[in-house]
Amino acid sequence: MLAPSTVHTPTRTGIPLALYALTIGAFGIGTTEFVIMGLLMQVAADLKVTIAAAGLLISGYALGVFVGAPLLTAATSRMPRKAALVALMVIFTLGNLACALAPDYAWLMAARVVTSLAHGTFFGIGAVVATGMVAQDRKASAISIMFTGLTVATLLGVPAGAWLGLHLGWRSTFWAVVAIGVFATAVIAALVPSVQGEGAAISMREEVKVLGRRQVQLGLLATVVGYAGVFAVFTYIQPILTRITGFAESAVSPILLVFGVGMIAGNLLGGKLADRRLVPTLLGSLAVLAVVLGAMTFALHSKPAAVLFTGLLGAAAFATVAPLQLRVLHKAEGAGQSLASSFNIAAFNLGNAIGAWLGGAVINHGPGLAAVTWVAALVTVAGLAVALWSVRLDRAGEPAASDIADCVPGTP
Numbered sequence: 001m002l003a004p005s006t007v008h009t010p011t012r013t014g015i016p017l018a019l020y021a022l023t024i025g026a027f028g029i030g031t032t033e034f035v036i037m038g039l040l041m042q043v044a045a046d047l048k049v050t051i052a053a054a055g056l057l058i059s060g061y062a063l064g065v066f067v068g069a070p071l072l073t074a075a076t077s078r079m080p081r082k083a084a085l086v087a088l089m090v091i092f093t094l095g096n097l098a099c100a101l102a103p104d105y106a107w108l109m110a111a112r113v114v115t116s117l118a119h120g121t122f123f124g125i126g127a128v129v130a131t132g133m134v135a136q137d138r139k140a141s142a143i144s145i146m147f148t149g150l151t152v153a154t155l156l157g158v159p160a161g162a163w164l165g166l167h168l169g170w171r172s173t174f175w176a177v178v179a180i181g182v183f184a185t186a187v188i189a190a191l192v193p194s195v196q197g198e199g200a201a202i203s204m205r206e207e208v209k210v211l212g213r214r215q216v217q218l219g220l221l222a223t224v225v226g227y228a229g230v231f232a233v234f235t236y237i238q239p240i241l242t243r244i245t246g247f248a249e250s251a252v253s254p255i256l257l258v259f260g261v262g263m264i265a266g267n268l269l270g271g272k273l274a275d276r277r278l279v280p281t282l283l284g285s286l287a288v289l290a291v292v293l294g295a296m297t298f299a300l301h302s303k304p305a306a307v308l309f310t311g312l313l314g315a316a317a318f319a320t321v322a323p324l325q326l327r328v329l330h331k332a333e334g335a336g337q338s339l340a341s342s343f344n345i346a347a348f349n350l351g352n353a354i355g356a357w358l359g360g361a362v363i364n365h366g367p368g369l370a371a372v373t374w375v376a377a378l379v380t381v382a383g384l385a386v387a388l389w390s391v392r393l394d395r396a397g398e399p400a401a402s403d404i405a406d407c408v409p410g411t412p
Contacts, residue, residue, distance in 0.1 A: 016133045019145055021187040022126045025089055026149025028180040029119050031157035032096055033061060035173055036112075038162025042170040047105045057112050062349050064113040069120025069346035073339045076121065081129050081338070082194045088118040088125070089188060093181030100174035120349065123147075124342025127325055129192065137275050139329075144271025144322040151267050151318060155260030159253070208339070210332045216340050218390040219328040223347040224354065226286050226324065226383025229293050229376035230317040231355030234259075236363065236372060237310070244370055245306040255310050262314025270319035274326055279391055282323040286384040289316040294377035297370070321348075327390075355379070 036043070036057050044054040076084040095115025102108035123146075130142040161173040210216060233240070241247045241255060273281040292312045299305035325344055332340030358379065359372050366375070 018133055018188075018191040018193060019130055019142060021184070021191040022085075022130055022146045023149040024180075024187055025085070025092075025122060025126070025184040026146055027153045027157060028089075028149075028177060028184050029092060029122060030150035030153025031161055031180065032092070032099075032115060032174075032177045033065075033119065034154060034158045035161035035165075035177070036061070038158060039165045039170040039173060042165055043108070046170065047102075047108065049105050053105065057109060059353075060109050061112050061116040061119075062353055064116030065119045065349045066346045066353070068117030069124060069342040069349075070339065072117055072121040073124055073342035076125070077338065080194055081125050082188070082192045084125055085122065085129065085192060086185060086189050088122045089181060089185040091115070091118040092122070093178055093185060096174050096177045096181055100171045100178060120345040121342050123345045124340075125338050127329065127341045128337050131326070131329065133193070140274030140278065140281075140322040140326045141268075141271040143325050144267050144274075147267055147318070147321055148264060151260065151263040154263060155257065159257075210337075210340055211343065213331060215331040215390055215393060216328060218386055218393075219324070219331050220340075220343055220347045222286075222383050222386040222390065223324045223328070223344055224351040224383075225386055226289070226320060226380050227317075227348055227351035228355035228358065229289065229378075229380035229383070230313070231352040232359035232362070232376035232379060233293060233296070233313065233355075233373055234317075235356040236359050236369065239369060240300065240372065241306060241310075244300045245303055247303065247306075255307055258307055258311040259314040262311035262316075263318045266315030266317065266319035267321060269315070271322040273319075274323040278323060278326060278330070279394075282320075282327055282387055283384065283391065285316065285319040285323055286380060286387055289320055290377045290380040290384060292316045293373055293380055296373040297377075300370075300373070324348075327387075 036054075040054040043057070044050060047054075072088070076087065079087070092115055095111055095118070098111035098114065099108055102111055126146055127143050130146045131139040134142045161176065164176055165173040237256070237259075238249070238252050241252055242249055247255070270281065270285055273284075292309060293316075296306075296309045296313065299309040325341065328340050328344040329337055355376070358375070362372050362375050363369050
């Protein structure tokens, strides 16, 4: 039975059950995003395409997230946020159903893109809803709890999906994700509170104007550049560990579990620290991420050190997520929070794509595989520089809305 519409008051103590409902949705979305990595060979064989073509299913999803986040947020801007979240989970569930039933490669690609459209908007709106359910001093922790679903998906959901695909066929994995989607839709509908008057008075023009604020733009840029360094390394972690450190290919999966544990720990720690002091946590987490990436250059020549730094990379990478997301939410305070929040999710995915491209360029046209880590560190340092610029504007007394302009997103 669905919960009635209520005026929601932020919880002062404890964690609202509704926040865990968002975490379940995040788990399903995270699983469907990354599980295809463990199914490439089965998909390629069944649909009679090359492994490289199957790999494009990952790129198609990422592109769909980047494009879909602002578009679906705009399309749902007048909907109550709870209704929007339920609608997004329905899109997600139907998209995975289409994946499970896909008769050919083109159908599967289209279904993956449709599924991805819900990704950025769900996390964007979900972050706004999550922060609205808790007291002021727990907002970053609320974001990190929701994103725990994504980290647990990487640690447990993806390996489980790959195992299921290996033993029962790749379609069984998508059927399992459909079941997760149905369950997540039900618990979100039942537990997430409705807020009266939501969505009725916000025009698209007001939403877009927020993206003209210099501080919002700098927050988005810090996310793109700061996070690009992570995927410059993580995309190529298998050849890095096997060709530089000397691990057998069979050792990579257990080492990635260490990365996943680091992700969960870093995500929760970043949220707690950001609740106490947002700006120092934002700058400190980016600085630590740059140091970890740079130090990996030397650590990779020792197997124990390589394992340790793989875990540290996961922790440092996800310690930045809550402060980066909360920074953008703070600077977009008002009508445009949902759109700005969704744009920041798109920014994470754009950073992932840029990082993967940059890592490949360093390997194929630059100094080579061994240089990927220190080049990635320099990229994250550039993201730290953007964040420092933003903080300097704060300290110079620039009003939050001083750069609002009637412009399209990204116009200075």
